[in-house]
Amino acid sequence: MDGCFIRFYLHEDQRCHGRLAWEWLLDQANRLGIRGGSAFRAIGGFGRHHQLHESHFFELAGALPVQVDFIVTQEESARLLELVRDAGLRAPYAHIPARFxxxxxELGEPPAES
Structure with missing residues (x-):
């Protein structure tokens, strides 16, 4: 099936509608019927301000990036982006064509393409 890989970049303490943004995004995608999504906390990274953040034992929570990934159809991608836009969530993202x-x-699932 042709679609896309979409990855959102958030901060671990970023909030949306009173919840952690990554949790909110996964929950909303699930409600939209997206087949699956994952959130990953980085061990290090930097953003547009070029300030490096690294995971250390004593580091206060909130400074590290979180990636939220989905492999979806074009229509699902459009609905996800619209959802994030309408929520006012600032979320840099990558949108990459994908075959999945x-x-x-299992019975009823589309087969993998060769």
Whole structure:
């Protein structure tokens, strides 16, 4: 199936509608019927201000980036981006064309393309 890979970049303490933004985004995607999504906390990174943040044992929470990834159809991607836009959430993102499927799918799932 052709679609796209979309990755949102958030801060671990960033909030949206009173919740952690990464949690809110996963929950909203689930409500939209997106088949799956994942959030990953980085061990280090920097953004547009070029300030390096690294994970250390004594570091206060909130400074590190969180990636939230989805592999979706073009229509699902448009709905996700509209959702984030309407919520007023500042979220840099990457949108990359992708081909996806399931190897050895369950009954009713589309087969993987060769």
């Amino acid at each position: 499927g399931v190897v050895n799918p």
